[in-house]
Amino acid sequence: AQTIHQWPVAEIKAVGSPLSLGCTIKGKSSPNLYWYWQATGGTLQQLFYSITVGQVESVVQLNLSASRPKDDQFILSTEKLLLSHSGFYLCAWSTTGVNQAPLFGEGTRLSVL
Amino acid sequence: GDSVIQMQGQVTLSENDFLFINCTYSTTGYPTLFWYVQYSGEGPQLLLQVTTANNKGSSRGFEATYDKGTTSFHLQKTSVQEIDSAVYYCAMRVRNSNNRIFFGDGTQLVVKP
Numbered sequence: 001a002q003t004i005h006q007w008p009v010a011e012i013k014a015v016g017s018p019l020s021l022g023c024t025i026k027g028k029s030s031p032n033l034y035w036y037w038q039a040t041g042g043t044l045q046q047l048f049y050s051i052t053v054g055q056v057e058s059v060v061q062l063n064l065s066a067s068r069p070k071d072d073q074f075i076l077s078t079e080k081l082l083l084s085h086s087g088f089y090l091c092a093w094s095t096t097g098v099n100q101a102p103l104f105g106e107g108t109r110l111s112v113l
Numbered sequence: 114g115d116s117v118i119q120m121q122g123q124v125t126l127s128e129n130d131f132l133f134i135n136c137t138y139s140t141t142g143y144p145t146l147f148w149y150v151q152y153s154g155e156g157p158q159l160l161l162q163v164t165t166a167n168n169k170g171s172s173r174g175f176e177a178t179y180d181k182g183t184t185s186f187h188l189q190k191t192s193v194q195e196i197d198s199a200v201y202y203c204a205m206r207v208r209n210s211n212n213r214i215f216f217g218d219g220t221q222l223v224v225k226p
Contacts, residue, residue: 046213
């Protein structure tokens with residue numbers, strides 16, 4: 001069975017500090033990977049997606065970047081955090097195809113102070 | 114453009130009440146439609162999906178019918194329980210744009226004992 005794991009579970013960071021969030025998928029080769037952001041009480045905003053290693057497409061950047069260094073790994077990062085980056089970051093995966101539902105990880109809660 | 118609309122921000126019911134959550138979608142393409150459920154502090158879970166127009170999806174007592182005529186995908190449950198309290202998201206994935214998944218704003222369901 002496939003599993004998806006995000007790290008860290010939660011972060012408290014200062015404005016202007018760097019950030020790196022990670023996501024690993026086990027049990028599935030060549031998954032499609034996605035990053036979403038959710039403001040407190042808000043909807044899910046798709047940020048990035050990747051269909052293969054080394055390729056990442058931006059949907060909404062929000063002064064963030066993403067990379068896919070390995071088939072099973074997706075990284076979200078920024079060099080300088082803003083207050084507006086606070087929220088819940090969710091990684092998801094799916095197989096290829098319009099009928100495939102993204103399946104989400106447990107999320108990382110980020111507070112920027 | 115492609116979009117998903119959920120007009121109800123919050124629905125409050127008592128146990129054993131009938132649940133109806135509105136969802137309408139807009140696209141010129143061929144969508145697959147999903148309902149996700151998100152419990153507090155967790156990532157969204159796939160509840161059900163429907164690929165083909167006029168088909169119904171069901172899971173855990175929840176049902177939704179993909180109505181192409183009215184471009185709707187309303188969620189229903191005959192008898193809600195307190196454990197159903199969560200946020201419900203309607204979502205859409207469109208052929209030829211299949212790495213973009215559009216989410217509605219979510220509907221908070223509160224079920225009182």
